[in-house]
Amino acid sequence: MIGGIHYNKTILVQKVDLRFISSQMTAFFSNNREIFLFIYGLIFFQLGMAISLQSRSHSRLDLARSLRWLSWFGIIHGLYEWGDIFIPIQATYLGNPFIRLLQVLQVITLGLSFMFLFEFGVALLLPFGRRRWWHGLPLGIFITWMFVMFFLLLPFIPNRETWLNTSNAAARYFIGFPGGLLAAYGLSKQTRLKIALVAEPRFVQVLAVASVALAFYAILAGLFPEPVPFFPGNLINTMNFTHVTGIPPFLLRSFIGLVLTVCIIRGLEVFSLEVDQMIDAMQKQQILAEERQRIGRDLHDGAMQKIYTAGILVESAAQLISTEKQLAPRLERAGDALYDAITDLRHNLVDLRSTPSDTPLAKFLKGIAEDPRFRSLVDIQLFLDLPEHTTLSPLRTDHVIAIVNCALSNTVRHAKARKVKICLSQNGGLLDMTIEDDGVGFPQQLVAGNGLQNMHDRARLLDGKIEFQNKPGKGAIIHLIVPLKEEI
Numbered sequence: 001m002i003g004g005i006h007y008n009k010t011i012l013v014q015k016v017d018l019r020f021i022s023s024q025m026t027a028f029f030s031n032n033r034e035i036f037l038f039i040y041g042l043i044f045f046q047l048g049m050a051i052s053l054q055s056r057s058h059s060r061l062d063l064a065r066s067l068r069w070l071s072w073f074g075i076i077h078g079l080y081e082w083g084d085i086f087i088p089i090q091a092t093y094l095g096n097p098f099i100r101l102l103q104v105l106q107v108i109t110l111g112l113s114f115m116f117l118f119e120f121g122v123a124l125l126l127p128f129g130r131r132r133w134w135h136g137l138p139l140g141i142f143i144t145w146m147f148v149m150f151f152l153l154l155p156f157i158p159n160r161e162t163w164l165n166t167s168n169a170a171a172r173y174f175i176g177f178p179g180g181l182l183a184a185y186g187l188s189k190q191t192r193l194k195i196a197l198v199a200e201p202r203f204v205q206v207l208a209v210a211s212v213a214l215a216f217y218a219i220l221a222g223l224f225p226e227p228v229p230f231f232p233g234n235l236i237n238t239m240n241f242t243h244v245t246g247i248p249p250f251l252l253r254s255f256i257g258l259v260l261t262v263c264i265i266r267g268l269e270v271f272s273l274e275v276d277q278m279i280d281a282m283q284k285q286q287i288l289a290e291e292r293q294r295i296g297r298d299l300h301d302g303a304m305q306k307i308y309t310a311g312i313l314v315e316s317a318a319q320l321i322s323t324e325k326q327l328a329p330r331l332e333r334a335g336d337a338l339y340d341a342i343t344d345l346r347h348n349l350v351d352l353r354s355t356p357s358d359t360p361l362a363k364f365l366k367g368i369a370e371d372p373r374f375r376s377l378v379d380i381q382l383f384l385d386l387p388e389h390t391t392l393s394p395l396r397t398d399h400v401i402a403i404v405n406c407a408l409s410n411t412v413r414h415a416k417a418r419k420v421k422i423c424l425s426q427n428g429g430l431l432d433m434t435i436e437d438d439g440v441g442f443p444q445q446l447v448a449g450n451g452l453q454n455m456h457d458r459a460r461l462l463d464g465k466i467e468f469q470n471k472p473g474k475g476a477i478i479h480l481i482v483p484l485k486e487e488i
Contacts, residue, residue: 125182149170
């Protein structure tokens with residue numbers, strides 16, 4: 001009996017301790033509510049700003065075009081949360097009409113932020129075959145919510161606080177909750193079916209965690225409004241949640257928002273990785289093109305010239321011994337075989353080159369200016385002042401195009417430029433070309449690497465000259481002058 005009394009006393013003491021701890025936690029969060037609200041708003045505002053400051057215009061990922069909606073959600077939702085700090089401060093010295101206006105604007109801000117979260121989910125799912133009218137769904141729900149709150153409920157709910165809580169709850173139930181779940185599902189699907197194909201596992205993991213965080217946020221932010229006189233808000237609300245757990249819901253939302261922000265910011269690195277992959281691909285293509293050109297030059301300057309010389313020697317020998325009936329025909333056949341070999345080598349050289357002889361140079365340059373490899377990273381402006389059908393020999397065209405490709409590749413990799421201007425003109429029998437960018441310019445102690453040396457070599461092979469002009473902090477200019485036709 002005594003043991004039973006002792007056991008009951010222990011349970012009673014434990015219950016008292018838990019109630020005491022819960023009351024102390026509630027008091028602590030209540031006394032520091034403004035601090036936690038500021039941190040809460042700052043987390044979401046930081047999420048929005050981090051996304052907006054990340055350049056994604058070059059990306060080919062669907063996620064890049066959807067993130068702007070999440071950015072707007074973060075910024076506007078942060079402003080909404082800061083309203084709970086700002087409005088009470090204004091109430092100390094401003095009249096009730098102005099405070100009521102601020103409270104109404106705060107509720108509208110909440111619905112607007114949830115609309116952008118909803119739109120984020122829709123944008124993520126559109127690439128998977130969703131109908132285009134889905135884009136108008138979040139806006140339609142937001143407008144319907146505004147109409148119901150201001151034209152249907154406001155005349156029948158004279159109590160301002162009740163109307164504000166009702167509007168708040170309706171925004172959470174009908175915009176925030178479905179929008180958050182849709183965003184979580186869309187981000188999860190994008191991560192599994194799109195990001196996982198091009199990104200490293202670590203990016204897939206952090207974005208998967210972000211989608212889980214969005215799902216939890218949808219539940220906590222969408223199903224726990226301020227107390228309202230209707231179901232389920234009269235039972236499932238912030239007050240009862242705090243009473244049961246001792247922790248206000250906005251604190252858990254802050255933690256989930258922090259997880260979401262960290263994961264999204266880490267996930268943004270996937271776009272930098274994508275740029276690196278694009279640049280690596282361009283470098284590999286440039287290396288392959290240069291190797292093809294080297295082989296072509298070796299064949300042209302080496303093997304073909306030697307065979308051509310041998311053919312001339314055979315032909316001259318045949319003339320010298322024209323009286324020798326048996327030897328002369330054999331030398332003639334040897335000469336024919338050598339000239340056939342020269343013809344085959346010429347065909348092989350044409351195959352190695354990427355530019356057919358009858359294609360105008362302007363067409364090649366327009367193709368380079370519109371190449372997604374470059375256009376997605378810099379804005380290329382092309383100015384042509386030469387006859388439309390100006391053509392060069394295949395080998396000379398290859399050299400000019402290779403110089404342009406090399407210059408643009410160097411600009412993309414090193415110059416940090418936003419714009420590149422290519423000007424091409426004909427001055428008599430000369431081709432005059434300048435390539436100018438607005439990047440950081442060449443280093444003060446310029447050391448000619450493979451790219452610059454390659455351009456120098458090609459200009460020399462064209463019997464032209466190339467100059468590199470530096471504008472530190474403002475860009476660089478590459479000036480090329482070459483003869484239109486090869487000198488004999």
